Amino acid sequence: MGFIGLIIYPTNMEDYKGATLVDWVENSIIKDIRDNKLSKGAEIPNELELAEKFDVGRNVIRESLSRLRMLGIIESRKRRGMVVAQPNVMAAFHKVVNPHMLSRETIIDLLGMRVSLEIGSAPMIINNVTDEDIAALKKIVAQERVTKKSKVDIEAEKAFHFKVYEISKNKAMLDFLSLLLPVFTFVYENFSDFDRFNKGKKEGQRIVRHKDLVGYLEARDLPGYQKAMEDHLIAYIDFINYWNNQESEK
């Protein structure tokens, strides 16, 4: 008969005063799916039934469901009705990650996540890397255009790191980081205070290039690779730390 467990009104509809009916219905359904531990394939009542249960117009129901459909939480087909689906967790990211729309703080947060993921995934990268991967990385490195100091070949940069993400075999991470690559280009081009971290080299700081990273990978040297990646990304780390120190002084 195709029933979701029970569609229950939120315990406290008060929480939704000020908000719209659509918000209320949306959250109620999400909560219901969660509470009833519904998984892929579970059927959801049709729009008219829901409209009756929530005592709202079909419009409101449709808007709510439209949101869930976008997130991949449900799927719907004519006549067949609606069922719970298996969402791509990163899908919504693609829509909101737009550097012009995000705050500077958020962009720096994303930068921090990128750096962390790249450094922290080293144990998985070393576990997974194959000789073919090494060869592919070497090829990318060989094709890097030689440019001025402190200016990188952005396309090659993206290609290299994208390949590294692939080696992790972590699709969610690959998705997340690939999506973020344009954000880093944005930082390069728009954050004027990033420049000095990018150009200025600290005393005693080694410069780690992609070529060097490949070397550590080839040797399956986990601590070496990890430290090298840290040094490779040192400009970002310094920038983030500088920002944090500045913020905490306020």
Added chain:
Amino acid sequence: MGFIGLIIYPTNMEDYKGATLVDWVENSIIKDIRDNKLSKGAEIPNELELAEKFDVGRNVIRESLSRLRMLGIIESRKRRGMVVAQPNVMAAFHKVVNPHMLSRETIIDLLGMRVSLEIGSAPMIINNVTDEDIAALKKIVAQERVTKKSKVDIEAEKAFHFKVYEISKNKAMLDFLSLLLPVFTFVYENFSDFDRFNKGKKEGQRIVRHKDLVGYLEARDLPGYQKAMEDHLIAYIDFINYWNNQESEK
């Protein structure tokens, strides 16, 4: 006069055959905001104008906008109209991260991201950590209930790592990881093949407890902390690598 740059039909509406008008409109507006580099506060034409431009019913426009509203891409008020907003990048995550709904593969991917973030954020953690943070962590550690071997006090576990995330000062990461904590509980309780990585200790493998991590933090020992965190999370890393190796054999 409050106009979005230009609402342009997608170059190839063909891409949307099979999809609904709502999908088409939604993506067109997102694309438009991107292409015109609109940022917070930019005004968007009202629903009737959009309906006319896209030559669709107001319903379709409303469903599309409802989706953007949910993501925080736009905000709307009666009479005032709609404006571009500054979304919380992680907002949509809260809705889709539900272990019962996600595939096993995705959950393991998220596990991998968590591990990576925790290890990779060490440089920022060490930079930010204060004596007060250390004290707070010590307090959490002191309150950990003593339980059987290989059984952890999940609440204390969450409290400890949540505090660590806070030290990173990375709100997006804090949001992301906090949201993921219930997923790890789910892995504990539902992934039977995780158990043996959790219980079994490899030869020569040291056991790193929260207490030990705090020690490295207190000493501001970056390599020490990073390596200790890696060892602390070794069960997850082994589990992920085991899974990856198994998958690649197929």
Added chain:
DNA sequence: ATTCTATATTTGTAGGACATATCCCTCAAA
């Protein structure tokens, strides 16, 4: 100039109508 009031505008909600796709059943033909 300030305050108050009315009006206009825009989003939020309701409900009816029809289009469209597709499952399902029936019935005829092989």
Added chain:
DNA sequence: TTTGAGGGATATGTCCTACAAATATAGAAT
């Protein structure tokens, strides 16, 4: 019995009209 054609039923997709609710703006009153 099996297969296939056809039609009815059902649920989503789209359009439309009407009205409620909120609020910015203009105009009137002080």
